[in-house]
Amino acid sequence: EAGVAQSPRYKIIEKRQSVAFWCNPISGHATLYWYQQILGQGPKLLIQFQNNGVVDDSQLPKDRFSAERLKGVDSTLKIQPAKLEDSAVYLCASSLGETEAKNIQYFGAGTRLSVL
């Protein structure tokens, strides 16, 4: 079974530039999560999708961050414009969302973003 795929693995940009990250969850997983993990901290949920609908985006800085999950499969997270404090690893995770094991999350390798 293929895992959660994320790209790119690394990205370096200058502040005020735009950047986009892509995530393809495990096939059949209804729930998709985007996390921001700043160095030395635990992951912080940015947005959670159930199929193609948003379940929680309370911690997403909506003035600069946006995310979509068209067709309820893969997802993109965009930052425009980036700030220095956006430097972090962006993790994507997915879960079945349907059964007893619904809330076991499977994580991708993450995208490490450096904003200069």
Place this chain on the structure above:
Amino acid sequence: AQTVTQSQPEMSVQEAETVTLSCTYDTSESDYYLFWYKQPPSRQMILVIRQEAYKQQNATENRFSVNFQKAAKSFSLKISDSQLGDAAMYFCAYEGAGGYQKVTFGIGTKLQVIP
């Protein structure tokens, strides 16, 4: 809002020995899930163990077990017979039950295994 506290930034253990990582949480809910996730250096985060709050029996997965104290809101992870591959960041996480709940992570504990 729920909070998860991991008070040990770093821990070390001798190979083959046992180590316990601490986690406390704060919630007003009666039903919820608790998790321990492992994040090896430069590798993906994976689930170590999951505990459902309504189950009094502590969860175990091979060398990994938890001590779940609901009244004290404590959820510690015990790793027995530590192996070099256990070296990683360990994150404690909380998720409320019912519907789609946000997962809250602690800041993590870095575990070093000494050969």
